[in-house]
Amino acid sequence: MNVNEALEKLEQIELKIYANRHAMSLINYDAYTRAPKGSGDARGKTLSVLAEEGYKLMVNDALREVLGVLLENRDSLSEVDRRRAEVLFEDLEKMQRIPMEEVIAFQELTNKAQDVWHDAKVNNDYASFAPYIDKIVASLKRQSKYIDSDRDAYDVQLGEYEKGMDTKKLDAIFGEMKAGLRPLIEKVSSLPIRDDFLRRKCDIAKQRELSDRLMSLMGIDRNHCTIDETEHPFTDNFSKYDVRITTHYYDDAVASSLYSVVHEGGHALYELHTADELQYTCLASGTSMGVHESQSRFYENIIGRSRAFVSRLYPMLRELFPNEYSDVSEDELYRALNKAEPSLIRTEADELTYTMHIIIRYEIEKMLFSGEVTSANLPETWNRLYKEYLGIDVPDDKRGVLQDSHWSGGAMGYFPSYALGSAYGAQMLAAMQKDIDVFGSIKSGDFSKVNGWLENKIHRYGRMLDPTEVVPKACGSEFSPKYYIEYLSEKLKDVYGI
Template identity: 40%
Template sequence: MSKTFELLQPYLDKDMALNTALTLLSWDMETLAPSGGMDYTAKAVGVLALESFNTLINEDVNSLLTKLETPDEQAGLDEVEKAIVKKLRKNYNDLKVIPAEEFKAYSELQATASNVWAQAKEKNDYNHFAPVLKKLIDFQRKFIGYRYQGEGNRYDVLLDDYEPGFTVEILDKFFNEVKETIIPLVQKVSANKDKVDNSFNYRTYNIEKQKEFCHFMAEYIGFDFNRGVIAESAHPFTTNLHNHDVRITNHFLENNLESAIFSVIHETGHALYEMQIDDRLTQTVLGSGTSMGAHESQSRFFENNIAKSTDFWLPVYPKLQEAFKEELKDVSLEDFIKGINQSTNSLIRTEADELTYCLHILIRYEIEKMMFNNEVEVEELPEIWNKKYEEYLGIRPETDSEGVLQDIHWACGNYGYFASYAIGSAVAAQIYAHMNKVMPVEQYLREGNLTPVREFLKENIHKYGMLKKTNELLKDMMGEELNAKYFTDYLTEKFTKLYELN
């Protein structure tokens, strides 16, 4: 380590510690914290966020980075140190243009907004959340103004926070390719919906038994309970302090068996990514998944490509039947597999099936583009949302709680995030196609042996943290960047067979 980098290290360590505290507060506020204390806790969040901001966004850090960027200093840095300097410079440039007090005010608003959103959703009262949403959007529009360099779409600024290298131009092309295949396929499946039945899913399933099975399922896929925990929250999510403390949440519905099972599989996919990041990277600015799309590819890979296959359930289904002897005694493995793969045009993104899920994301992507190109106001969002659901899925929300209020993302300030879900699904299909070429995946699943699958993902994706971008990982793994055709071919083959469309 160079002497200059040694001078930078205390700033990095302090920022890491502050962000660890912020992560713990966020975890607590989403799981166990009493709702009545949110406003008070938000003040602490604001102070910590401002301290984190000031720790790295100052002239001392800027001077150290400038020196570390010189050829002589670069020659003395290893690969990880160079990447840290590069990432830190990007973060510095993104944040230095934002006034510190505005950053603090925005952080405090974020800390309280989730609670306001939860109240509005529970009461089906969009007007309760709309003023807070307007403030959040106004902040982000202002921040875009500070950061926008005059090239491309203004929304690119937010997309880059979650998916570096993916712009509106690239994503419009991607979504158009997906739409050309998926919308006609959804229409064909809808016309044959009676061919698949999953009514067994809505029987009554004991919550405690669900929790036991989900604990087993997380461990079966590879979640290490010595380095992770599972809690409950309204909206399942994954977070981490470092690769030895990774936390996921789940939720349980008495009359929906699939919901908890596939939520825990999904979140375990995220958790494995964080747990398998190299020790050298954890607790640094590189110590997380390289992008939200890459992260979603891991959760969607396990949730859909792996865990909705017959091969995966062959060794597992008997255990599920043992847990729910009466409820599943008349449901064969074949019927179970068909049921969990059923496609239905539905209103709720988190409960959407694999085929229609991308259309839910498309709707949010198009609305966010409108929001940040100043083409729509907050008051108009519910109606625009409803019209797009009618256009793409042929159904219309009857309430705002099942419409524009259904997601927590906007309350958390996560604008530009949604597109990553679609990218993740496409990347997952691409990885799955390649993996099947280089190893006997189906055989491993039938044997109940997921170790080779986990190791492949670790060696080709997880261990690199943020050292490589999404397309770099794909290029190094299989010789090509993101290609939507793997995704559309996968869905076409799967649902044509399931619904006997030929």
């Protein structure tokens, strides 16, 4: 087989891998959005078959041979093809270490666990979900061991979401963030900010219209991106040509949904702006969850909660909800949207306390993997840490340990991505401001400068660069959480006038 033949075969194989993932992703997406409640078992059968096919598409001698030819001739390949071969080989090597039975069993387990979690959350019934926690931890520990038996099992999982990350680094990063943020939390928590109007009832049809306007303002191409409604907002992408975001509307919490739209819109922009030439290859999508969350949280908080953005948002709210916002000034809206206050729900948390929600989950995941915490003492551990880190009492598991979908979906080691993403985003802002007038352009309603900068420095690369490469390259400096702490200090000075 010569290089051209190998490239041709690679294209065929990657197209099959793409099709398999498209089908599986859509079936999962459908499960969250449209599928009838009683369809779980039938869907589970399909997903098991497709998971097995997906495994076989990766782990086989034909692909190994193709990649062998390409890697032997790597110097003659284009930059993209070289990277494709390297990344796919790495994925293959990792996947083949996990026995197929484990992969399929995990697929079935998490498919079931998600259904159970969904009901458990609605019914505040932790007991029904508890057994799945232990099973998921046990499977992930086995998977980690298969992937790299020399490394700590939780470190392996962290690396799955953020290549190059481990507990040693995260302990240091989170230590610095805790030290920087806790005094701020203490300082501002007792200061009053008026935000009663954020709980006023707002018509949901109008909220849907607001979502459309925000997506339009953000420059999201609706020809390739839809919005749907789910219990828990998320973004899915089958290719850059087919991206889906979701949100959840509450009639008495308009900010909740609107910031979900801006957050998921940030994820969507990343996918929509990956390079065309990378589509249908292993390089097509965002490089890591941390970098992905840097985009979503950048748009949600750094842009979305800026005075510039609020100056665009304010007239929309006044127009769509004239009665509800008649007695609110733009400055009051800005301050309310940035009010920092310990709270129960991660996705509703303000920028300042959000990181504490993540650190709590990170500490718990470490303990789940060490065995110090199991399903039996998980809720009490959760509640204890919320008291310790945020000073609040958790009234029930629904608003406690059951609030997030990640664990039921089999994702442990994902949560730190959010905090990393926040920190990456602040560092990107510092770099971006050297090149363009970030908030001036947002204030004028022009997102193209910010979108363009991110597309050029981050989005277009897809998986061409690792997170440890793309962040420093974009920012022109090594990663450090100090930018985030500085950014937040400045922000809170402005919000609280301290």
